[in-house]
Amino acid sequence: MPVCVASLLLSAWVLHDPPAVRQDREEALRHGIRMDYLGFVLVALGLGCLQVVLDRGQQDDWFSSDWILAFSIVSGLSLIFLMVWEFTHDRPIVDVPLLRNKNFSTSILMMFVTGFVLLSTTQLLPRFLQSVMGYTATKAGLALTAGGTATLVMMPVAAALIRIVQPKFLIAFGLLVETLAAWHLSGFNTEISFAHAAWARVFQGAGLPFLFVPITTVSYAGLPPGKSNNASALLNSMRNLGASVGISVGTTLLARRDQFHHSRLVESLTPFSPNYQSQAGGSLENLDRVVQQQAAMWSYIDVFWFVALVAAAAIPLTLILRRLKPEEAKAAH
16 A cells, blocks of 8 residues: 555656647537546447356356346447447447547557466466466465566666667567467476466566556557547557456367367276376375376466467557657657
8 A cells, every 4th residue: 555655646646648638628628528428338338248257168168158148238339339339429438439440459459468367377276276386376386476576677678669660560579479489388287387387477577567568658648648548548448458358268279179079088087098007906086186287287278379379460460550759758668
């Protein structure tokens, strides 16, 4: 809490709205604040129901569940109506017309991928360390802490480079680092050390500043000055949505690939197989424990491979982003 309080005080002291934003606020107050009530309801229904679907989908077997199907329909229809309504409203609660800007729409897609990659691995890695490696929650958390330190150290480096290197190139570099980091995670086995897990997280954390800072910078380029707050809302929403989708997809893949690998491993354990015979008269429970551990290990490897492919697939999209002039990069930053 002291850190949050200090952050709020420093923000109020240092940060000030640009003239265009202040003028827009004064004009709104002069003509009376009009709430986009329908837009608010559609946002709440669309994103709220979608979040429920993502959180409970795997647990309730997705569309085999009637209520998951119902929530999905409500979410889809609400978001479609929201897009139509906000294009016609003069003061929309969600500034959907900003998506007409190709540079901005590509930027928020990049932020979606960043949230997807970051949160899916952040959620899965401690689960892997606890369920497969037998770590305590504290030890698993300490393994992830090093990644936060790497992000903190590299953040000013990314901020400095953005003045001399095109943001689109920094974003491509950041996505490449995240691709290689996820690929590195796919090389884990059941005998890795604590240091191996911690350095893998450092590898991933070091690439994140080259995504967050440049994406934020390039997303505001070319937008009207008074639209900064609206653009920020969309950008943060897409990051959070990407995180939710990443966690949901990762959890679903993990469960289904675990079932697949477990069935394949069990196929070879017949009474005539050497592995089975070596445990006969001993502890078959130990053999079952090994099978479960190996099936879980392979399922995590599959998910990490999938995350690497998602990050790699987003790299070509950086070609769509516009090149910024030095003064644009400085102003946006």
